[in-house]
Amino acid sequence: GENVEQHPSTLSVQEGDSAVIKCTYSDSASNYFPWYKQELGKRPQLIIDIRSNVGEKKDQRIAVTLNKTAKHFSLHITETQPEDSAVYFCAASRQAAGNKLTFGGGTRVLVKP
């Protein structure tokens, strides 16, 4: 089955700096890659996603890049703010497998004011 690895597990950045989180996946047939933000005790919230027919996607301060050949994708957050502090999860799925998501281990991001 699919295996998703996520790095780093913790990330501390100064407010205004950029944060980058990287994920690798094992199943070359995976075709959907969402990123979720989860605050303590709350539900995971979708912040951005990318499909395998696209190499990059951007939404304001958040961007995701996908390298299908290398089987890795990354989340980029620019101009970080204290409210960006949370745990971020990457995930991968493929439609043929019922859209089941396999999650990475999570990255705890702390933005220091």
Add this chain to the structure above:
Amino acid sequence: GAVVSQHPSRVICKSGTSVKIECRSLDFQATTMFWYRQFPKQSLMLMATSNEGSKATYEQGVEKDKFLINHASLTLSTLTVTSAHPEDSSFYICSALAGFTDTQYFGPGTRLTVL
């Protein structure tokens, strides 16, 4: 749009009792819902896939007789933890697959504590 609710948000029960958790898609129909379990400071682990009108599909290692899933309508799936024990204490989260976008939207979670 794409709101998922979950009830209850917190439940405390005695060992040996059963607990039912409801997951509802409020503004869309979901033929597929998923149930996850999340331990403190860990990732989400898929327990089972719930399909409307058919039996749930369980992930390896998840006891189907202990975690009963019913997806009776296009907007409601339930998870019943039977004969709960302290090791079942966890954060249980459902998600609903929004077919029009192939995106999963998550419920707010249920924190189960078994004494």
